[in-house]
Amino acid sequence: MIIRILLLLGLAAIGWFIFLRRNRLPFHLVTMFAMLAAGAVAVVIPQETDRIAQFVGVGRGADLIVYLAIVAVLFVLVHYFAKFVELEHKVTQLTRELAILRAEVERVVPPATAAAEPRATRPAPPPGEPDEPRAS
Amino acid sequence: MPARGYNDAVMHSDRHDTWVVIAAYNEGAVIHDVVAGVKRAGWSVIVVDDGSGDDTAVHARAAGVTVVRHAINLGQGAALQTGIDFALRRGAHHIVTFDADGQHAVDDIPVLIAALADADLALGSRFLGSVEGASRQRMMLLRTAVLMSNRMSGLKLTDAHCGLRAFRATVAPRLRMTQNRMAHASELLRKTKTSGVRVVEVPCTVRYTEHSKRKGQGGFQAVRILFDYFFRAS
Numbered sequence: 481m482i483i484r485i486l487l488l489l490g491l492a493a494i495g496w497f498i499f500l501r502r503n504r505l506p507f508h509l510v511t512m513f514a515m516l517a518a519g520a521v522a523v524v525i526p527q528e529t530d531r532i533a534q535f536v537g538v539g540r541g542a543d544l545i546v547y548l549a550i551v552a553v554l555f556v557l558v559h560y561f562a563k564f565v566e567l568e569h570k571v572t573q574l575t576r577e578l579a580i581l582r583a584e585v586e587r588v589v590p591p592a593t594a595a596a597e598p599r600a601t602r603p604a605p606p607p608g609e610p611d612e613p614r615a616s
Numbered sequence: 617m618p619a620r621g622y623n624d625a626v627m628h629s630d631r632h633d634t635w636v637v638i639a640a641y642n643e644g645a646v647i648h649d650v651v652a653g654v655k656r657a658g659w660s661v662i663v664v665d666d667g668s669g670d671d672t673a674v675h676a677r678a679a680g681v682t683v684v685r686h687a688i689n690l691g692q693g694a695a696l697q698t699g700i701d702f703a704l705r706r707g708a709h710h711i712v713t714f715d716a717d718g719q720h721a722v723d724d725i726p727v728l729i730a731a732l733a734d735a736d737l738a739l740g741s742r743f744l745g746s747v748e749g750a751s752r753q754r755m756m757l758l759r760t761a762v763l764m765s766n767r768m769s770g771l772k773l774t775d776a777h778c779g780l781r782a783f784r785a786t787v788a789p790r791l792r793m794t795q796n797r798m799a800h801a802s803e804l805l806r807k808t809k810t811s812g813v814r815v816v817e818v819p820c821t822v823r824y825t826e827h828s829k830r831k832g833q834g835g836f837q838a839v840r841i842l843f844d845y846f847f848r849a850s
Contacts, residue, residue, distance in 0.1 A: 561847070565847075565848050568796065568848075569794065571688075571690075572690055572694050572796055575686050575687055575688055575690055575694070575698075576686075576694070576697070576698045576701060578687055579664070579684040579685055579686050579687070579698055580684055580698065580701060580702050580705070582684070582685065583682060583683070583684040583685075583702065587682075
């Protein structure tokens with residue numbers, strides 16, 4: 481069946497992707513490949529998933545897989561949202577430090593013509609020479 | 617009462633220990649006059665330019681105050697906290713938050729500071745004071761916000777999220793805001809309640825101009841604020 485080929489190709493692609501980024505612990509790699517293998521088994525012999533589904537109280541194996549997949553996707557979603565918020569806090573801290581640091585630096589070396597020219601293109605003072613305090 | 621005549625009693629030199637934190641985002645049109653007004657009254661001013669796309673920082677610097685600039689736009693909560701951190705580094709005794717759009721009155725600042733004589737945090741209240749230029753819908757929205765805010769924070773206040781506040785530097789660590797956007801106001805009230813900061817409300821005058829109304833918070837934003845409050849809590 482075509483669908484089996486498509487699903488197996490999809491699993492293989494995920495496996496290849498994980499293999500390429502194998503900078504994790506061997507435990508992670510083994511776990512991921514075990515899950516992929518379980519998925520491949522479910523694709524090749526779907527009747528077996530029916531037995532497991534009946535055992536846990538779900539009618540069809542396909543339904544069981546859908547339910548599990550939804551829970552897994554939600555888990556991943558929550559996990560990444562938490563990561564995202566954490567990252568936001570870090571960006572905030574960095575931006576704050578940078579803003580205050582720049583203000584402290586400009587207290588010593590005032591931006592002479594901040595309005596006239598973009599700050600990024602202003603040439604740095606030659607090394608070794610003491611900065612003349614510019615008129616402010 | 618300390619509030620009466622306090623304006624005259626405070627010597628100008630004392631005002632340097634009070635830092636007025638102004639968070640500004642694309643306020644180039646009005647920031648100069650707002651900042652100049654506060655500076656003229658003798659307060660120390662720190663403007664936080666929250667990654668504006670316009671010349672807010674230039675106009676604020678032209679008024680002769682220190683400007684710190686966020687390289688990227690983070691939101692009002694983050695900008696205020698940056699200003700508070702800066703003020704603490706400069707040895708602030710009292711910290712005031714003041715909106716950049718010119719809706720607050722500079723004359724309300726000494727009243728807030730006077731209220732800190734026997735409180736840690738003084739909140740400006742539009743409903744104890746007066747509101748100019750607000751539509752009826754806006755007042756309704758604000759009153760609803762007050763009810764919700766009081767339920768959420770457990771405090772009994774007459775106003776919810778007036779941008780004009782003053783607090784002692786000693787309670788700043790307890791009032792540290794982690795909400796980057798507008799939910800910082802609710803966060804501040806929650807931390808006030810849970811950390812036992814002594815809070816008092818002070819009448820203040822809020823004057824909505826066409827400019828401030830355009831930048832103001834609508835009902836739709838309330839949903840986003842609630843989302844931030846509950847799901848971005850840390």
